[in-house]
Amino acid sequence: MTLNDLQETKAKELATRKKIVLRCCLAAGCISSDAKGVKEQLVKAVAEAGLQDEVEVRGVGCMKLCCEGPLVQADPSNALYIKVTPDNAPAIIAALKGGKVALQQADPNSPFFTKQEPIVLANCGLIDPERIESYIAADGYLALHDAIVEMEPKDVLDAMVKSGLRGRGGAGFPTGLKWGTVAKSPGARKYVICNADEGDPGAFMDRSVLESDPHAILEGMVIAGYAVGADQGYIYCRAEYPLAITRLQKAIHQAKRLGLLGAGIFESPINFNIDIRIGAGAFVCGEETALMASVEGKRGTPRPRPPFPAERGLFDCPTLINNVETFANVAPILRRGVEWFAGIGTEKSKGTKVFALAGKIQNTGLIEVPMGTPLRTIVEEMGGGAPDGGKIKAVQTGGPSGGCIPAQHLDTPVDYESLTQLGSIMGSGGMIVMDETTRMVDVARFFMEFCMDESCGKCIPCRAGTVQMHHLLVKLLAREANARDLAQLEELCDMVKNTSLCGLGQTSPNPVLSTLRFFREEYEELLQPDPHAVPQLAAKP
């Protein structure tokens, strides 16, 4: 494969495009509502109407508005059909000819779509994730060519530093700095790992990206491998995402066939291989050292850092480990320029962030907004507020490691620092909206139960502390706790937070701490009088 071949493939793909394209969402959410049946019937209806030469029915990735699936969008009319059933197929074809048909439609110009700024999701819902040609037609693998053929590894590293990209897995570590450390670490063998173990309940951004645009991840990983001097990559994906795994396998196979992966990429001496490792359902494996243990086929328990993976990681070699979304940002940065990327977002948080909007909200689905967008814009304008006229009470970000942001703080801009100040974290991007009917103590208990089950058991503060905190929360909810129990809960939170070995334990008290901070009255309502309290001396008359 050379640049010419790449451009030829693109030209050939564009030449075969038909006038009208019907895009059917074939991401996991819509498939569960029979999107495959919809696509089959559409193909059949097109054939019956004799429109094969004019209309293409294309299976695409996530079209973002998951709550209204299955979705079908027509190009170029832009009509977006929602809750489509296979029986609707003839009506959609009839509508193409200009006929007025009673079909449920969503407005593609609603704030949910117009306020988005797609970089990571730029190809989502547009290209066919199962065909590499579709990705190449959208300028795919061009950045890889530029990096390998025209840039030195240190130029790529420079570009990443200048772009200001920060890790999208949650902690927000500067990506360029991490790549630079791995590049500098001595070692004959280095590895690149893509963390696709999206364990946070309520988060599905990575799943959607993997299902909708798998080649973007591969391209990002190969560029990373070139920059840091690695020739082997692993994608660690959850077993709960079978569709993402299938599409990744297909993508790897196609990229190898075209010489974009494997030996001699773009006819250069650069080699890079990618293998998929399938997780087996352990939340702690999202932690990087635990993840590496799992890739090595061991129990996924974390180890103390330092040494950091950049110095000694997988099989004791220097290892670069980044999140799916981080890798998805790499190719667009190189293709569209560092300045362009650095111009989006805020001073300290550059670019965009993908969020999975779910819970008690009108529009659930996937959104990508520039960093610094106020939470209110996301929840009220884009999400459409709580359904059935309810009132939003809090927004939970960061999963079991994050916290609840109350309604009065909705004007907070979404960036790494602002969310940390509120006692929550950016996290990987799950955003669960809660309305008035949600009891915050119960939410805290829910997350604590999660952390208790998922604690790997290696260090005592996390293993025993989460059990005790869960016990106290259950006691509270049963209205059997008193003020001393609450004090003990707070003390335990502090202890577990400061003494646990890895991120799971250190952040497990966050849901309790943040609900205590903003919704303390809900805890206090549940308290019972303390039978052993020292009686207050009666005030002298």
Next chain:
Amino acid sequence: MNTLLESPRNKAVARFAQLLASDKRYKILEAHIKKFQHRQDALIEVLHKAQELFGYLEDDVLRYTAAQLKLPASRVYGVATFYHFFTLKPQGEHNCVVCMGTACYVKGADKILAAVEASAHIKAGETTPDNKLSLLTARCIGACGIAPAVVYDGTVTPRQTPETALAQINQWVTP
């Protein structure tokens, strides 16, 4: 000489030869292990395949895997019990996985689970005595946009209620 022939190792070798001859699933597993060149870091991949073939990880499968990858049995058992995905008990004919992710939870997944538990008289993680149904919970299946979601025999089903869940379950077990 005799004692050497009856050593635990030789006994194990004989047992595996017998398993390979009598059960062709072991042959498939062996081929899979060869694909990974007997590499020890492929343990989790091999266990995935084994569970796919056998439905669960029985003791013989674990011992066989340990021998093939030249790993101590304790290490294989440790890994198999660490990860939630692996099960050491046989599963029912049908399975029902209730997603208990945050989005599903705030939309009432707990009520669905309670209804199914009451109807089938089992708790989450258990199988009915007649081996018809296994009831499981998932931490999050990433289908938050269509919450609450339940997976029936591998098919993700959106927007469930206790009623729709019971309607599905009652096709498999009589309440």
